[in-house]
Amino acid sequence: MQLEVSDLVFSYGDEDVLKGVSFCADRGERIAVLGPNGAGKSTLFRCLLGFLEPKRGSVKIAGRDVREHSRRALAAELAYIPQSYSPAFDHTVLDSVLMGLGAQLGPFDSPTRAQTDAALRILNELGIGALASRGCMRISGGERQLMLLGRALIQNAHTLVMDEPTASLDYGNSFRVMQRIEALSAGGYSVIFSTHEPNQAFRYATKVLALKDGQVLAFGLPGQVLTPELLQSLYGVPVAVTQVQAGSRVFSVCTPYAQEEN
Amino acid sequence: MKPEKTGRRCVLILLILLAAVFFLSFLLGRYRVSALQTARLLADRALAGISCGHLRLVPTWTPEEASVVIQIRLPRILSAALIGAALSAAGASYQAMFRNPMVSPDLLGASTGACFGAALAILLGASYAVITAGSFLFGLAAVGLTYLVGRLSRMRSNLAMVLAGVMVGSLFSAGTSFIKLVADTNEQLPAITYWLMGALTAVRLDDLHFAMLPILLGLIPLFFLRWRLNLLTISEAEARSMGVNTKLLRLAVIVCATLATAASVSISGMIGWVGLVIPHICRLLVGQNTRFLLPCSLLLGASFLMLVDDLARCLTTSEIPLGILTALVGAPLFLYLIVKGGARDAA
Structure with a gap:
């Protein structure tokens, strides 16, 4: 098992955020x-990344507790992609990608030519090779x-932790x-x-973790877990789920609606 | 890759520029020494230095020429180069660390602390060596105090540190003002005022030896950390997830930049603008990657301050303090960069 979270409890002060x-x-x-605002998603991610110390329970990456990993060893297992990127300086795309080598390079090292080539290869694979020096x-x-x-x-981690990767995208x-994320996981990444x-969960997830008030409401296959009842109890609004045929595949989709007053 | 090539080429060109400015600076001044004679004198001095005095050139120069070049010009030009390099490299590092291109190396109070130390030493009638040492120690103490307050604060580290720096800075400025108030108006006050404006007139080889060690102790680690400084420009969470020990790296930058800045100020007095303007010019040349930005700032800063000091020596019969000149040259240059550089530097 690449990632194993068991009975994780975390609290800011007296208040348990993850229960x-x-x-x-x-x-x-x-x-x-999935989960409403304040459900504990970001806190959960911070615990996964070892930024926060859990009160109880454990996070195991590749069979070992997060706290037993050195900073560098953890970076070789987990890579973090923030929700938005607000750099202070206008580094080039290539230089920004090379920053992912932080754990692999010693404190006094600079990226080698081979590593720069690897970064360019990755940019090409992602279809943004032309932007390297932008x-x-x-x-x-x-x-x-x-x-x-x-x-x-380029960080070479096996697991990608992404905090709302598409929050600010059209x-x-x-x-x-x-699509890229799906392709990457097909290549072995978790x-x-x-x-x-929720439609993204239907469309791209192999499993769904539904969080509310720091508790897991459900964990399992999207098609089985994401019922109208669960979605309603997650978000507090009625949700209808239906099926859509796109090409040769059938996807579940959902939409919230207002209950008509009689 | 293209940007990397540009970076390397810029470093090379700036290195050549540095060598040229260094040598030409010896030829300026009221006492004329020919280029050949200067070159021989410098070669002789370098040979003696390397071989511990065993190897010397056959002297073809007069004792006056030797004294002008080695005793007067060499310490001055060397210290201008060192101080320019130190302030610019410290500025570039601080800007990366505080994620702000408008930050100068005295943000945490290094200069104001050093000025207070110098003023205090002058007030107490100390010798030149004690003034230098006092200034250096107070510079370190000011930044130490800032760091401590920043660490004790419950706010997020960077902002708390900047605020603490502003407070500590104004505390030491107030102290300096008070010393000026009570200082003897005939001798001490002019001495303090003159010192605060920054000058290399009085620098001798001994002072240079005193300041060289802390400056190099600061500059060398910064130079080797040059790529890693990039990792301080992204958010702390991201950097940590990439396996970077951000606390340690930040502390290293503060210690190194402070050593270099305080040591510089202690022999030259207040020299503003260099740490802000030079990294900015270098950004236009090589971009944001600190791997090239830092070495370029170091080299260009050294050349810049040597040139400004040449102006200070030659422009008028009485010397103009360096601090005035760097502001006179730096501020308009900076304004120009803000107006013209906008297209390239969106930050």
């Missing part, structure tokens, strides 16, 4: 974390998200980014992403 969260992820899985403030939000994906890839760009869009 016994358990789930696991294998290689190649894509776990969507400033990272001068590309679109979708391209920037792909760039961050590239940075995570419809087309979020589709393109999610992906854990949070999202406010």
Whole structure:
């Protein structure tokens, strides 16, 4: 098991934010974390990344507790992709990707030519090779998200932790980014992403973790777990689920609606 | 890759520029020494230095020429180069660390602390060596105090540190003002005022030896950390997830930049603008990657301050303090960069 979270409890002061969260992820899985604002998604991610010390329970990466990993060893297992990227300086896309080598390079090292070539290869694979020497403030939000994906890839970690990877993207760009993520997990990466869009969970997740008030309401296959009842109890609004045929595949989709008053 | 090539080429060109400015600076001044004679004198000095005095050139120069070049010009030009390099490299590092291109190396109070130390030493009638040492120690103490307050604060580290720096800085400025108030108006006050404006007039080889060690102790680690400084420009969470020990790296930058800045100020007095303007010019040349930005700032800063000091020496019969000149040259240059550089530098 690549990632194993068992009975995780975390609290800021007296208030428990995570109240016994358990789930696991294998290689190649894509776990969507769904939940309303304040459900504890970001706190969960911070615990996964070892930024926060849990009160109880454990997070195991590749069979070992997060706290037993050295900072560098953890970076070789987990890569983090933030929700938005707000750099202070206009580094080029290539330089930004190379920053992912932080754990592999010693304190006094600079990237080698081979590593630069590897970064360019990754950019080409992501379809943004032409932007390599462009400033990272001068590309679109979708391209920037792909760039961050590239940075995570050169880090050589097996698991990608993504905090709302498409939150600030338009419809087309979020589709393109999610397609990339799907392709990556087919290549062996485990992906854990949070999202406010249940349709993304239907469409891209192999499993769904539904969080509310720090508790797991459900964990399992999207088709089985994401019932109208669960979605309503998650978000507090009535939700209808139906099926759509797109090409040769059938997808579940959902939409919220207002209950008509009699 | 293209940007990398540009970076390397810029470093090379700036290195050549540095060598040229260094040598030409010896030829300026009221006492004329020919280029050949200067070159021989410098070669002799370098040979003696390397071989511990065993190897010397056959002297073809007069004792006056030797004294002008070695005793007067060499310490001055060397210290201008060192101080320019130190302030610019410290500025570039601080800008990366505080994620702000408008930050100068005295943000945490290094300069104001050093000025207070110098003023205090002058007030107490100390010798030149004690003034230098006092200034250096107070510079370190000011930044130490800032760091401590920043660490004790419950706010997020960077902002707390900047605020603490502003407070500590104004505390030491107030102290300096008070010393000026009570200082003897005939001798001490002019000495303090002159010192605060920054000058290399009085620098001798001994002072240079004193300041060289801390400056190099600061600059060398910064130079080797040059690529890693990039990792301080992204958010702390991201950097940590990439296996970077951000706390340690940040502390290293503060210690190194402070050593270099305080040591510089202690022999030259207040020299503003260099740490802000030079990294900015270098950004236009090589971009944001600190791997090239830092070495370029170091080299260009050294050349810049040597040139400004040449101006200070030659422009008028009485010397103009360096601090005035760097502001006179730096501020308009900076304004120009803000107006013209906008197209390239969106930050």
